[in-house]
Amino acid sequence: MNARRAVFLREMGCTLWRQRPEPSVHGENENAPSPEEQSAQCVAMPEEINAAPAQPSPPNAEAVSPAIARQAGIARMDWPGLAAAVRDCRACVLCQRRKQAVLGVGDPDADWLFIGEGPGAEEDARGEPFVGQAGKLLDAMLASIGLKRGENVYIANAVKCRPEGNRTPHHEEMETCRPFLRRQIALVRPKLIVLLGKAAVRSVLGEERALAAMRKKRFQYESVPVLVTYHPAYLLRNLPDKAKAWEDLCFARRIFREIG
Numbered sequence: 257m258n259a260r261r262a263v264f265l266r267e268m269g270c271t272l273w274r275q276r277p278e279p280s281v282h283g284e285n286e287n288a289p290s291p292e293e294q295s296a297q298c299v300a301m302p303e304e305i306n307a308a309p310a311q312p313s314p315p316n317a318e319a320v321s322p323a324i325a326r327q328a329g330i331a332r333m334d335w336p337g338l339a340a341a342v343r344d345c346r347a348c349v350l351c352q353r354r355k356q357a358v359l360g361v362g363d364p365d366a367d368w369l370f371i372g373e374g375p376g377a378e379e380d381a382r383g384e385p386f387v388g389q390a391g392k393l394l395d396a397m398l399a400s401i402g403l404k405r406g407e408n409v410y411i412a413n414a415v416k417c418r419p420e421g422n423r424t425p426h427h428e429e430m431e432t433c434r435p436f437l438r439r440q441i442a443l444v445r446p447k448l449i450v451l452l453g454k455a456a457v458r459s460v461l462g463e464e465r466a467l468a469a470m471r472k473k474r475f476q477y478e479s480v481p482v483l484v485t486y487h488p489a490y491l492l493r494n495l496p497d498k499a500k501a502w503e504d505l506c507f508a509r510r511i512f513r514e515i516g
């Protein structure tokens with residue numbers, strides 16, 4: 257392990273770990289799956305695949321609902337159009353108290369896409385995702401697997417406007433914002449998506465299962481492999497779970513190498 261990586265791991269609270277040649281993704285827990293079980297889990301089992309919700313049908317009749325027409329319009333946007341639409345969006349109550357909408361940040365052609373929940377106060381003020389304390393941890397998490405914000409990495413959120421008091425976005429708010437996220441995914445065309453926390457999981461996979469039950473499994477959004485890990489803000493409150501997040505990141509890196 258080089259000195260720089262050791263510093264990042266220390267920041268993540270992971271100083272005791274040494275990366276083995278074949279990274280262990282199941283830690284020291286003897287109940288953890290064996291490598292064979294692990295690779296079996298990595299094969300998308302039918303019940304683990306969450307086919308993305310069907311694309312809205314093209315608006316071919318005058319009678320399409322405004323929601324469908326909106327989705328279809330967003331699905332055709334390029335980056336500047338999407339940025340403008342997000343900036344001006346007034347489709348849900350979250351627009352009322354935001355300072356600004358926060359689209360995303362990073363390499364628009366990135367292989368890696370990380371998706372969080374929604375902007376907090378600092379993100380709302382600065383217009384960039386994950387710039388507060390959780391963002392610092394996310395940067396350290398990225399660095400621990402050799403990634404860097406903006407370099408082959410794009411970061412987005414399930415909702416683009418800050419929910420007041422940093423509450424979890426409501427289901428309808430995520431639904432309303434989802435066409436924007438779907439368009440971002442389509443424009444970035446990542447090789448791998450990493451979902452940070454339950455809101456992102458719900459928005460992208462439509463899953464309500466506990467995150468612990470979904471870690472270290474491979475899901476799919478359209479044809480893109482999707483993995484799940486804890487949200488950095490959760491990790492700041494639950495330090496022991498950083499070890500699990502490290503396992504998840506090692507798993508993500510392994511899957512990324514496999515898909516080449």
Ligand code: URA
Nearest residue numbers: 372373374375385386
């Ligand atoms: N938490 C998130 O989910 N996203 C951010 O951008 C910041 C904090």
